[in-house]
Amino acid sequence: MQKKKLLLSALPVAACVAALGAGAPAAHAAGSGGTSYQANLAAVSPNAPAGAVSGQLMLTLNGNQATVTEHVSGLAATLPTDKKTLTALGIPVAFAGAPFPHVQHIHINGQDSCPTASADTNGDGVISTVEGQPAYGMIGTTLSVKGSTGASAATDVTVAPSGANFTYKRTFTMNQTTMTAIKNNKAVIVVHGLNPANAPKASLTTANSLGVTLPGATKKLALIGTAPTLCGKLVASQMNTMPSGGVQTGGGSTSGTQDLGLYYGAGALLLGAGAVFEIRRRYAKQH
Template structure:
């Protein structure tokens, strides 16, 4: 009788331990599934306005949290001896497309930000290196990545409209800032359509790519080793003739800036 009782005890203990192990495994797998519940999106950034630039951006979306990694190269490198600031955004509310040459309605050879608006929409989120990511920071060069190429990495909170646009497939990544020497004389002398105190080149789109669902989780490494990324912004707050903060310069300073742009 003792042997049978012992045998039953052993079998019962083994069964209990097995149940515990299976339960622990289930919890572990559940945790993995929960951690991987987000969706990945990718934008292949193509040149606009013959900028000669290229890049790739990955966005991992978990609820309203977006982890963004980006590599770009070939952008305008310097302005007034400092790294050229390239404001960049998630644009929403348009057709979810990048503009074609037909968008240049005034015939100056440059697709301005507003001319490209019907294709990609307005600013939903500013991809700044630090601080504000709202549309209000859309032209703040002091928190923009800079240089001819950069690696950008940041996790930010998106508003409901940006999240909805990404999920609907109508979100577009746009990187701004052109080399003025590649523009026509008329475009070099023209003011920005966003901030009239600046040259048109400063705010016109240089790269564009629609965000689409992706099976990849991170941006391929390799491109763009120079410039500022998630930990580097504009070192000189007087850049573009500004005292810092949102772009606002006096007319005389703006004229000098445009003349300097044209002379490069």
């Protein structure tokens, strides 16, 4: 099967903008060779079924040098290939079959927690990026694979890790605001982008909460492109190294991206309830 590269110039997928937060005093642990923190990433329910996605992140701070090592699994692997499906989801046809980009951030100065079902304030069955912000806060740092790690890169899918399972490792200079938040216990890791196979149906039929329209798309991107799927609070750790081996090094790498060639087929895609079921069924069949 042909592997397609992501050729999506500067396409904002998830924008996690604006949220307010206040600093709070808290503790942090010190260790030799830097201060380490970790986050166990779990499904944001109901955006993803409990246990369907998981991850682990380790962050070490040496001065303002942050080293992040992260493993995730179970995320959406690739974007659909069928034109009608893409169009219905607000995804340009140029994206067909590309690895599903998962923008990810260190959110800061919220309520230091991951959103629960009660965060779904409009009751559509999906926790949007905006709905989750009271819990996890605003973007402090973008965990991009290269280039800027600032909030300005928050929605740049061209520098987001992608695929169902990936290992991310990067050392970068962290901004002071994020460092302060981390030391104050005010940081939460969030990975975005839902799996069409198991996402709530409203995420396929509802436009994203931020009004993002991708260049070349005829409608706003569906919620699956932007909603949070994995989340975990960053907490002080006594450990200074990731417990597992085999971590790829060098400027943010992704691995395990599968080329599953989603094939939704024609028809079915007017996105009524039946069509949603059809998307899921077909997607699931190929995974």
